[in-house]
Amino acid sequence: MDNQPNLSKPQNEVNGGLKILTEFSKPYAPSILCQLNGGCMGCCGHSFENEKSIKYAIHKNTLEFNNKIPKTKQEFEEFRDRELSQNLRNGVCRNLIQINNQEVQTNNKPSCQFLCPLHPTRHKSKEDLRLGHCDIHYLCKSAKIFKDWDKKTQEEFLNYIKTKQLSNIQYSLKMDDNSILEEFQHLQNNHSKD
């Protein structure tokens, strides 16, 4: 998935809504982990329920998007602003949609190809319409830790993710709750004891 709107979990939960970004000048350095398994949507919401309710939320978002078919910057902003940023749908950002409402195969499992229509590559104005709506600089714990690993450990983790054969929603949930990171670290600790 292209760079998804990132909703910072701790701030969201404290404020009951999304963290509104005030510092726009930081360089944005997304992680390769955000692009795996057909795209991670772990940042596009919080307090997720389950795979089914996430799929439903994205489906409804996509229907709403397709009803409007925004073309101009103003129309994209109108789509974005149809609800307050903190008004999530089943924990999912209301801007997260799937391409053409179609399912694609991810690791031999049906998955949706997700995208954020507010991303600058997704509309003609090329402006980042996510700014002020969500925290595009947010990195989950797994992505932060991954960034500081040596190349060998990074490759081992990427291979480990591949072996799990997850759909993109399953992968996103595991990135969101750090469980795939914890499983990997547990395995590594066991190996180092052998």
Ligand code: SF4
């Ligand atoms: S949860 Fe982590 S891996 Fe997933 S999009 Fe967010 S920063 Fe990237």
